[in-house]
Amino acid sequence: MISELGLPTIVKACVSCRSTRHRPTGKIRVNANHKLLDVWLLICCDLCGRTSKVPVHERINVRALDHERLVMFENNDPAIVRQLTMDATLAHRAAYRLDWAGTWQLDTDIPFYDLQRPDAAPLKVVVRFELPAPVRVEKLLTAGFGLSRAAVHGMVGSGRILLPLPLDAKAREDFTFLVVTAPPLSPERA
Ligand SMILES: [Zn+2]
Numbered sequence: 001m002i003s004e005l006g007l008p009t010i011v012k013a014c015v016s017c018r019s020t021r022h023r024p025t026g027k028i029r030v031n032a033n034h035k036l037l038d039v040w041l042l043i044c045c046d047l048c049g050r051t052s053k054v055p056v057h058e059r060i061n062v063r064a065l066d067h068e069r070l071v072m073f074e075n076n077d078p079a080i081v082r083q084l085t086m087d088a089t090l091a092h093r094a095a096y097r098l099d100w101a102g103t104w105q106l107d108t109d110i111p112f113y114d115l116q117r118p119d120a121a122p123l124k125v126v127v128r129f130e131l132p133a134p135v136r137v138e139k140l141l142t143a144g145f146g147l148s149r150a151a152v153h154g155m156v157g158s159g160r161i162l163l164p165l166p167l168d169a170k171a172r173e174d175f176t177f178l179v180v181t182a183p184p185l186s187p188e189r190a
Pocket of ligand 1: 014015017018046047
């Protein structure tokens with residue numbers, strides 16, 4: 001389980017100082033102009049406190065916006081502030097980067113499992129993400145099993161760990177993998 005410790009830092013240049021680190025202020029601004037709405041996420045510089053705006057919706061028709069969502073915007077709902085702060089699409093559109101360092105920790109509840117035992121039963125491991133923090137698969141395995149990188153690469157190479165995505169990929173959502181005692185027999189490989 002990837003547990004949430006905090007929100008990612010929004011990395012963009014501050015117009016007032018040299019800092020690039022911003023956090024959400026917890027507020028969302030909604031401006032209405034007839035039927036058109038502008039919605040911004042308000043963020044502030046970590047160093048000088050200057051507030052800036054991240055456009056969430058620009059000149060959107062009020063009818064096009066889900067009513068519940070609008071109420072959440074108007075109430076500065078913490079759940080929607082969290083969601084917007086972690087939104088990679090929004091970050092991409094507004095041309096800033098998200099720094100996920102320190103936002104998560106890996107909690108394992110894997111029971112004692114002897115990876116070396118030849119007769120151990122296959123183990124199905126479910127990795128859950130509380131927040132969409134990108135974490136390298138290799139790091140999940142080395143930290144989760146307490147193994148070296150070489151050992152993990154060896155087990156994946158020999159088919160003892162069956163992964164749905166490559167070791168050097170970054171996962172950011174739930175996935176399941178298998179640990180088997182004997183590598184599956186594959187006629188193609190023979
Ligand atoms: Zn600043």
